[in-house]
Amino acid sequence: MVRAKQRYKVLALFGSAGTPPADQDFSKELKTDDFAAEAHVIGALKQLGHEVRTLGIWDEVAPILDEIKTNPPDVVFNLTEHFNEVSAYDRNVAGLLEMLGVPYTGSSPTGLTLCKNKGMAKELLAFHKILVPNFAIYSPGTTIKRPSRLKFPLFIKPAEDEASYGISLDSFVENDDAFEERIRFIHERMNQPALAEEFIEGREIYVSLLGNDSLRVFPFREVIFTQVPDDQPKFSTFKAKWDDAYRKRWGIQNVFAEPFPNGTDQRIAKICKAVYRALRIRGYGRIDLRVTPAGEIVVLEANPNPNLDRDDEFAQSANKAGVSFPRLVQRIVKLALMAAH
Numbered sequence: 172m173v174r175a176k177q178r179y180k181v182l183a184l185f186g187s188a189g190t191p192p193a194d195q196d197f198s199k200e201l202k203t204d205d206f207a208a209e210a211h212v213i214g215a216l217k218q219l220g221h222e223v224r225t226l227g228i229w230d231e232v233a234p235i236l237d238e239i240k241t242n243p244p245d246v247v248f249n250l251t252e253h254f255n256e257v258s259a260y261d262r263n264v265a266g267l268l269e270m271l272g273v274p275y276t277g278s279s280p281t282g283l284t285l286c287k288n289k290g291m292a293k294e295l296l297a298f299h300k301i302l303v304p305n306f307a308i309y310s311p312g313t314t315i316k317r318p319s320r321l322k323f324p325l326f327i328k329p330a331e332d333e334a335s336y337g338i339s340l341d342s343f344v345e346n347d348d349a350f351e352e353r354i355r356f357i358h359e360r361m362n363q364p365a366l367a368e369e370f371i372e373g374r375e376i377y378v379s380l381l382g383n384d385s386l387r388v389f390p391f392r393e394v395i396f397t398q399v400p401d402d403q404p405k406f407s408t409f410k411a412k413w414d415d416a417y418r419k420r421w422g423i424q425n426v427f428a429e430p431f432p433n434g435t436d437q438r439i440a441k442i443c444k445a446v447y448r449a450l451r452i453r454g455y456g457r458i459d460l461r462v463t464p465a466g467e468i469v470v471l472e473a474n475p476n477p478n479l480d481r482d483d484e485f486a487q488s489a490n491k492a493g494v495s496f497p498r499l500v501q502r503i504v505k506l507a508l509m510a511a512h
């Protein structure tokens with residue numbers, strides 16, 4: 172069993188699915204699938220010997236201030252993914268912790284802002300000569316016209332979301348009518364700008380990295396679509412990620428990636444480190460990319476503070492490299508304390 176040398180006061184901070192219980196007793200919620208990552212991290216922190224308090228937040232800032240004043244933690248384990256149902260507000264929660272001067276895990280408001288804004292992230296990556304799909308952004312209320320430089324097939328996604336929200340088979344478009352229709356759908360149903368990208372054919376790879384300055388790259392994960400016919404486009408829709416029956420039907424599996432030929436694995440690792448640094452990710456992060464049949468490495472997006480469910484990509488990759496879950500949690504805590512000095 173892994174025990175930490177030094178015992179810290181850790182505040183586990185996470186988003187509650189509605190007004191949290193007044194006594195902040197989340198024992199029931201933490202047993203459900205929705206809170207798996209939180210439960211796993213809290214369990215590991217306790218196992219390590221740390222003194223853990225939990226705070227669920229919904230739409231009020233005051234409980235964060237009160238808790239930190241009443242029970243000052245050595246470090247906050249920041250598992251917040253949204254505030255008041257806005258996923259981009261994770262940056263503001265980190266910003267508040269920053270203002271309070273308390274060390275916290277994961278990325279700062281800068282990294283969270285850059286990665287969450289997928290258009291801005293791509294502009295920055297292009298500056299660093301990292302390959303990204305050609306793209307255009309359409310804000311609600313503007314004219315929707317495809318520039319001739321964007322070639323079909325195209326892929327339409329919400330510009331500021333995650334976890335494949337808003338991604339279905341209709342995201343793949345092959346003509347201007349479908350293109351316009353899907354952009355309108357993102358505007359009207361998801362209330363945010365739409366991102367139109369050239370569709371990148373190829374193997375889809377998830378790369379987990381750990382560190383602040385010196386970075387460790389864990390073994391790559393890959394999503395494979397074993398039962399999707401060869402002539403169909405393959406990509407991770409919401410259902411492909413989260414619906415077990417759908418995954419079974421189409422033979423969609425997340426596995427460790429078979430090595431690529433010709434030094435591609437080394438190039439992937441190098442590019443992912445460059446992405447991590449360019450987008451100011453701190454602590455831990457996951458880069459999603461595709462490798463085309465010609466061997467080009469095209470970055471789709473970067474995820475700061477990726478899900479820490481023990482069964483999710485990050486913990487799986489770390490484990491494969493010999494970093495057990497409690498050790499991983501301890502490293503993330505240490506990286507937070509190092510970043511704060």
Ligand SMILES: Nc1ncnc2c1ncn2[C@@H]1O[C@H](COP(=O)(O)OP(=O)(O)O)[C@@H](O)[C@H]1O
Pocket residue numbers: 304326328332333334335336338368369370371372375405406407408459471472
């Ligand atoms: N330009 C693209 N070409 C091909 N597939 C894409 C492209 N952009 C996104 N996808 C598919 O959609 C999925 C979700 O897109 P991504 O940008 O990673 O958003 P999310 O934050 O929702 O995970 C990807 O895992 C990939 O399968």
Ligand SMILES: [Mg+2]
Pocket residue numbers: 334335459472
């Ligand atoms: Mg993704």
